[in-house]
Amino acid sequence: MTFLQAIALLAVAAGGTAVVATRDPLRQVIVTGFFGLLLGILFFVFQAPDVALSQIVVGGVALPVMVLLTLAKLRERARSRADE
Amino acid sequence: MSRRTRLSLFGVAAVLLAAVLADGLGGLPAFGGYHGIYGILLSHVTVAQRRATDVITAITFDYRGLDTMGEEFILFAASLGLVVLLREQRDERRQPDDSPDQADDPDRYAGLPPHRPHTSPALIAVGRWLIGPVLVLGIYIATHGQLTPGGGFQGGVVLAGAVILVFVAGGRLATAPIRPTGAAEVLEAAGAGGYVALGFGGLIAGARFLTNFLPLGTKGSLLSSGTIASLSVVVGLEVAGAITLIVSEFVDQRLLTGRHQ
Secondary structure, eight states, X not given: OOHHHHHHHHHHHHHHHHHHXXXXXXXXXXXXXXXXXXXXXXXXXXXXXXXXHHHHHIIIIIHHHHHHHHXXXXXXXXXXXXXX | OOHHHHHHHHHHHHHHHHHHHHHHHHTSOOTTOOOOHHHHHHXXXXXXXXXXXXXHHXXXXXXXXXXXXXXXXXXXXXXXXXXXHTSOOTTEEEOOOOOTTGGGOTTTTTTSOTTXXXXXXXXXXXXXXXXXXXXXXXHHHHHSTTTSSOOHHHHHHHHHHHHXXXXXXXSOOSOGGGOTHHHHHHHHXXXXXXXXXXXXXXXXXXXXXXXXXXXXXXXXXXTOSTHHHHHHHHHHHHHHHHHHHHHHHHHHHHHEEEOOO
16 A cells, blocks of 8 residues: 555545534535545545546535535525424 | 443444454455456456557446446436426425526625525636636546546536536526526437447447447547447436436525425
8 A cells, every 4th residue: 555545545534534523514515525525536546537537526516516405495494484 | 222221232233243344354355456357357458459548438338338328327217206306396486586687786685685695706706717627628538538537427427517617606596598407308318318329239230239339440549449439428418417407406496485384
């Protein structure tokens, strides 16, 4: 195992812990996005650039956007309930 | 169940799990050790057989092309299911769309209710600047899968990322010119149908389904590797359409309000 690979593995472990330790869903989405980018770097360092490309876009962009939109919808619903 | 019973149950389970894990980890091959005969064989013969320099793309779209067709239709079915689930329900109504010139209107915060989402000018500027490069990158990755790392799936997702940037930076989420649901449906259907059509091409050429029947070309040129490049492009269309459709449906949900009795 090279030095870079060890660093990437440690960064992913720290990132995963950070996602679990974040309690507020909105902040958690952002942390999840960074965790996705870290996973992309991990795949790249382990010589899987094809997988890294998918991971960066899916984990760093597509997934956070979907969760963000869901959170926005839930917030809207809670607000319209409070209005009535 | 009392706290004590739960703890002792957890203790037993944890010890068992630790034993099984330790046994399994002990039997793993050494770090970096790889003994898959199929993979070693393919990494030697692919460039000569298919003139594709990215072996992974050649495996995905040629040697295991049928599996990729199944995966493509998994995404197809998933996006269709999402469209059905997130359709406009009976007790929901559409909010009035944002006015088209809202993004450029400096006073737009003034007349809106306080909880109305607004896009920061910095986000609009950076997002608009990024749309073009991301679009070009997506097309590049989807069309160069046979040469360099990437291919249809990765390129398609990057293309959908460009559409997401339009949503993020546009500031006008639901106005007609950039509601891409219809275009995304056409793209997705064309991509999924194109894969099957290319598969039947092998039958027409007198061989099996998904046989690489197109001329292989020269190694390293854009038009090489026969059907691998074409299949990669149609998968790019399918994935770009599917992800765009999924994100558009989520954005539409954001704009629907229900009565929630």
